[in-house]
Amino acid sequence: MSNRRPYVRSMDGWWKRDAYFIRYMAREVTAVFVAAYAIVLLFGLVRLAQGEAAFNGWLQYLKTPWMLVFHLIVLGTFVYHTWSWFNIMPKTMPIMFVGGKRVQPGTITGSGIAAAVVACLAVLLIVKGMHP
Amino acid sequence: MKRSNEPIFWSLFGAGGMLAALIGPALVFITGIAVPLGLIYAPDTMSYNNMLAFAQNWAGKLVMFGVVALFLWHAAHRIAILLHDFGVHAVAAVKLFSYGGAFLGTVIAGYALLAVGF
Numbered sequence: 572m573s574n575r576r577p578y579v580r581s582m583d584g585w586w587k588r589d590a591y592f593i594r595y596m597a598r599e600v601t602a603v604f605v606a607a608y609a610i611v612l613l614f615g616l617v618r619l620a621q622g623e624a625a626f627n628g629w630l631q632y633l634k635t636p637w638m639l640v641f642h643l644i645v646l647g648t649f650v651y652h653t654w655s656w657f658n659i660m661p662k663t664m665p666i667m668f669v670g671g672k673r674v675q676p677g678t679i680t681g682s683g684i685a686a687a688v689v690a691c692l693a694v695l696l697i698v699k700g701m702h703p
Numbered sequence: 704m705k706r707s708n709e710p711i712f713w714s715l716f717g718a719g720g721m722l723a724a725l726i727g728p729a730l731v732f733i734t735g736i737a738v739p740l741g742l743i744y745a746p747d748t749m750s751y752n753n754m755l756a757f758a759q760n761w762a763g764k765l766v767m768f769g770v771v772a773l774f775l776w777h778a779a780h781r782i783a784i785l786l787h788d789f790g791v792h793a794v795a796a797v798k799l800f801s802y803g804g805a806f807l808g809t810v811i812a813g814y815a816l817l818a819v820g821f
Contacts, residue, residue, distance in 0.1 A: 602785065
């Protein structure tokens with residue numbers, strides 16, 4: 572056995588040391604809410620397959636105050652996800668050139684967020700159009 | 704050299720993240736807030752008959768399956784990395800929990816969508 576006890580810097584709370592890490596953590600933690608929302612929808616699908624009474628029970632459950640508060644929080648994290656997703660896109664996608672000039676990060680982020688606004692409006696209107 | 708399976712998980716992560724970024728806020732608003740509160744949309748928008756008809760349509764099945772499965776795979780990839788960030792280094796257990804969970808959810812979604820019929 573060695574008697575050496577080298578100093579090892581603790582990694583506890585490493586992400587709180589720097590604003591950059593806090594933003595990283597905020598962005599990554601949205602995944603927990605994305606998973607939670609997907610699980611709520613998955614329950615809806617299972618209830619749908621089980622028949623009308625089961626599905627109506629799921630619909631009633633969505634109306635409970637807890638689920639409404641939950642979905643408000645989820646909505647907030649999804650909006651943050653949209654913003655952060657396109658904010659890091661200049662770094663996650665291959666470098667793009669248009670007319671021999673590199674596309675600026677701000678242009679990529681801006682186009683992505685604009686596309687998300689259009690896509691969200693389209694979904695809201697399509698669902699409205701299906702059941703006016 | 705052993706081939707990495709990372710590109711598969713990263714593609715699913717990317718596809719789910721893009722789908723969530725593009726339409727996620729609208730979906731949460733409709734299914735979680737507007738319809739349960741009876742705002743904007745007709746009260747029967749998510750009724751059993753309407754959702755059944757949507758789920759029995761092949762395009763509807765594809766939408767429902769795509770949203771649930773890709774959201775799960777997107778979240779699984781990030782949660783696996785988050786667990787590592789928080790000092791959980793049991794790689795096999797982390798992968799079983801995250802990717803295994805997404806796989807299980809995908810199978811259940813597929814099974815439910817087949818069970819509702821065509």
